[in-house]
Amino acid sequence: MLDYRDEIIAVTHALDAAGLVPNKSGNVSCRVANGFAITPAGMPYRDLLPAHIVVLSLDAPVTSTEPPPSSEWRMHAAIYRARPDVMAIVHTHSPSATALAAAGRGIPPFHYMIALAGGDVKCMPYATFGTAELAATAVRGLEGRRACLLGNHGVMAVGNTLARAHAVAVEVENLAAAYLAMLSAGLTPLLLDDAEIQNVISKFTDYGRLD
Numbered sequence: 001m002l003d004y005r006d007e008i009i010a011v012t013h014a015l016d017a018a019g020l021v022p023n024k025s026g027n028v029s030c031r032v033a034n035g036f037a038i039t040p041a042g043m044p045y046r047d048l049l050p051a052h053i054v055v056l057s058l059d060a061p062v063t064s065t066e067p068p069p070s071s072e073w074r075m076h077a078a079i080y081r082a083r084p085d086v087m088a089i090v091h092t093h094s095p096s097a098t099a100l101a102a103a104g105r106g107i108p109p110f111h112y113m114i115a116l117a118g119g120d121v122k123c124m125p126y127a128t129f130g131t132a133e134l135a136a137t138a139v140r141g142l143e144g145r146r147a148c149l150l151g152n153h154g155v156m157a158v159g160n161t162l163a164r165a166h167a168v169a170v171e172v173e174n175l176a177a178a179y180l181a182m183l184s185a186g187l188t189p190l191l192l193d194d195a196e197i198q199n200v201i202s203k204f205t206d207y208g209r210l211d
Contacts (some may be wrong), residue, residue, distance in 0.1 A: 004037055004162075005050035011166050012045040015092060020173060021045065024156065025093035027070035030162050034058070036080055040067035057074050071130035078135035079142060079158060086158040088165040093154040096176035101149040107175050110182070110189035116171045117147035117157075117201035126151035147172045 002010065011028050016022045025043070026128045029038035035057040037046075043052060054069040056062055058077055062069065070076075075087050100107065106123035107114065114120065124141040127134035127150075138156050141148030146168050155172050159165035182189050192200075 003050065004032060006054040007162050008037060008039060008182065009045075009048045009054055011090065011162050012039060014049060014166065015169070017182040019171070020092040020094040020169065022093060023094075023196055026091045027072050027076070028088075028089040028090050028165075028206045029070075031086070037093065038069050038076055039069050042110045043067060054084045059063055072134075074130065074132055074139050075135040075156070076094055078132075078139050078173045079156070080161070082139045083142065087109070087160045088158065088162040089156060090159075090165040091163075092157070092169050092173070094169070094173040094176070096180050097149060097155045097173050098153070099177050099180060099190065101153050101154060104151055107172070107179055108181065108189065108195055111175060112192060112196070112200045113171055114175055114192075115197055115204055116168050118145040119194070119197050119199070120146070121147050121149060121175070122173060123149040124151055126153065128152065151158060 008028050008030060024042060029036050032055060035055060037055045038051050040052050052066050052067055055072060056069055059078055064071060072091060079086055079089055101123055104123055107121040109120050122141050124137045127137050132157045138150060142156060142158060146159060147155065149155060153168055157165050157169035157172060159168055174189055
């Protein structure tokens with residue numbers, strides 16, 4: 001069984017290989033005893049070692065660490081405080097989803113796989129990276145959901161494991177690419193209603209894809 005540090009690094013490598021975190025963008029964390037572990041700031045993912053993963057408290061002020069934590073540690077901490085069900089967070093700047101975020105456009109329920117995110121993926125207003133304002137915005141966007149878009153920024157995905165949060169982030173990018181393709185073709189997607197989304201969520205839970 002992987003140590004949580006090794007598992008965080010494995011997720012960053014998968015995201016990097018898939019092109020979802022260009023130019024060292026994005027960050028990954030998981031909940032640990034009394035706090036959370038998060039990727040460091042500004043370090044290429046291919047160079048990460050277990051010793052580089054930063055462990056922070058949810059309650060105490062952040063003190064100087066070497067290396068320093070991701071600039072988005074406030075956003076991760078705020079989500080963990082607000083959502084006891086969340087055990088892991090994946091933040092990406094994946095291309096298609098970020099394009100939608102730059103247009104202030106979320107992802108509607110045009111495909112049943114959006115159930116992995118809990119329903120439609122909202123796009124929240126822009127706030128400067130690394131700020132308490134962005135942290136509060138992300139918490140609002142994730143209410144009742146496992147993913148949201150951050151305006152002019154990227155994707156937040158959460159889960160009860162790192163593997164689940166990673167899967168949600170990947171699926172949000174897949175859905176965003178399909179949605180952009182429909183928009184560019186001038187097509188109007190047929191949307192699934194709330195009842196069907198809840199039906200799919202129930203089936204995913206039965207199949208073990210959601211908890």
